[in-house]
Amino acid sequence: MSEVKKMQQEDYQKMFDLAQYAFQFETSGAYQERFEYLAKHSINYGSFEGDNLASQVMMTLFHVNFFGQKHQMGGVGFVSSDPSFRGGGRIDQIMQELLNDCREQGILFSYLAPFSYPFYRRYGYELLFERxxxxxxxxxxxxxxxxxxxxxxxxxxxxxxxxxxxxxxxxxxxxxxxxxxxxxxxxxxxxxxxxxxxxxxxxxxxxxxxxxxxxxxxxxxxxxxxxxxxxxxxxxxxxxxxxxxxxxxxxxxxxxxxxxxxxxxxxxxxxxxxxxxEMMVRIVDVEAFLNVYPFDTLSKSFAITIEEDRYASWNEGTYEIVVSDERSVSIKKVQQTILPKLTISVQRFAQLFLGYRSIEELLFHEFMEADEEVISIIESIEPKKTPILEDYF
CATH class of the missing domain: 3.40.630.30 (Gcn5-related N-acetyltransferase (GNAT))
Known part of the structure; x- marks a missing residue:
């Protein structure tokens, strides 16, 4: 199996050459200057076959705003593979390591601009922004x-x-x-x-x-x-x-x-x-996200079950969101629950709790399952604003 490594400045020419081949952008010095400037502000993942760069992913570190709070985000870009080495699961390996790194470093979100929505949905990303x-x-x-x-x-x-x-x-x-x-x-x-x-x-x-x-x-x-x-x-x-x-x-x-x-x-x-x-988003760590979500208007306890999350298996399972008599909220991962429950994929979870779609819409399209009692609970706390993004990477 190929090994994923973090690339440094000495690899920038190989990175540029592979990205240029994959995306067919111009080869001018000005364009290469922009590419290398971005690479210097990014974590660059590469999979090599000998000295040949076979696949790569660039993750640029940003901050984004949700709920009046600033959170770390990894912006994924220049996902590219040399066709000579395709078929070895190299991008899968890179994305697995990237998401592991994000979790370890407390990076809560990841954004990307997809060439294929189904392709990136497999890694837990989902559409969040429109233009x-x-x-x-x-x-x-x-x-x-x-x-x-x-x-x-x-x-x-x-x-x-x-x-x-x-x-x-x-x-x-x-x-x-x-x-x-x-x-x-x-x-x-x-x-x-x-x-x-x-x-x-x-x-x-x-x-x-x-x-x-x-x-x-x-x-x-x-x-x-x-x-x-x-x-x-x-x-x-x-x-x-x-x-x-x-x-x-x-x-x-x-x-x-x-x-x-x-x-x-x-x-x-x-x-x-x-x-x-346009761009897709992924919540890297569901439990960490729930711990920063504004449950200010929550009046009843409920539970959320996240279904299979192949590349971030730590998210799978059931979370109880418990509100006390004093209106303080605690989050706990449990084996089973008797609370009214929402069962949802990590992709639809992001769309619901980041304000792209309402529980009413997602239920209508059968993108989730919900106990009757939990529907009004979610409606009382779901975001009221549509997320926006003016930047592209």
Missing amino acids: MSFNIPSEKWLKTVAKATGNVRRVNWEEAKDVLQVIYAKSMVKEEGYLVREDWWAYYRFELNRSNYYAIYYDEQNEAQGYLVYQINNGVFTCVEWQFLSKNAQQALNRYIASHIDSVKEFKYEQSFKKVTPFFETATPLAHVSIRP
């Missing part, structure tokens, strides 16, 4: 009628970087699931791209209240990210975008889908908006 896309001919872009106060300035990265971090943090403060961006990641995501422009909106007090990161290529204006803290900021940045109508043929814009569209905002709603599934 909304706008592709609009330039003449159809919705123009802001009223002129906003304040002004928009186009700036360089050095002027923009601190403003972007502050506004992003403020705009995300009431959301769930998002990445807590460290400075190195913001630099990788935006400036190492090399083709981004930056525009900042300042109000009448010269306070930054919004920003736009965008690109213009081959007549297409792409909004990479658009964040604002006020209606004035939104309108001013919209006017800034609209000022390019005569110089581009199309506008592209994507954002996290929160189960609502912007159709209600304007007299003439945009006609073409598409919604697509």
Whole structure:
């Protein structure tokens, strides 16, 4: 059986070559610089056949927000194999070691962007995030009628970087699931791209209240990210975008889908908006997760049974969530229970307790089993907000 090892800087060229072959991205020096910069901030797992790198997985360490708390997350990317060595279960071995490492290091979540949802579901991942896309001919872009106060300035990265971090943090403060961006990641995501422009909106007090990161290529204006803290900021940045109508043929814009569209905002709603599934999530350690879950509104005790979890077998079994007369909550793994019980896979458990789907929906589609009494209990504590993610890795 092949051995999995953690790769270091001397392996970066082999890593880049394998990833480039697998994903067929460009081989420019700038792209390789970005790849190696990310590798330096990641744990890189490789399976070798002699000196040949046969398979690899990159896990980048991040923090994400759930329930007003910051948690560690391992972002999985560049999963790739040399076709000469496929069929040996190498990715299985890597994913098993990766998940073991996550548990040992207290990394509670793992995110990834799948090439195949069924493939990654076998490792316990499940769809959690969706994305909304706008592709609009330039003449159809919705123009802001009223002129906003304040002004928009186009700036360089050095002027923009601190403003972007502050506004992003403020705009995300009431959301769930998002990445807590460290400075190195913001630099990788935006400036190492090399083709981004930056525009900042300042109000009448010269306070930054919004920003736009965008690109213009081959007549297409792409909004990479658009964040604002006020209606004035939104309108001013919209006017800034609209000022390019005569110089581009199309506008592209994507954002996290929160189960609502912007159709209600304007007299003439945009006609073409598409919604697509995007990134998946895995809860690495169910018991650790239950110990940080906000059971503030829980009034009755219940139990959860997690079905087979092949690559994280420590999650399998039954957990009692017991609320005392003083409303304190304790979590205990047990062999059997007499409490009203929910029986669920680790994948659907993540969708339910991270706010992607309700117990009502999951029961309707027969994705779980629940004693009658437990349904109202779960409804009283399930998240009310849809998780969002603006980052991709």
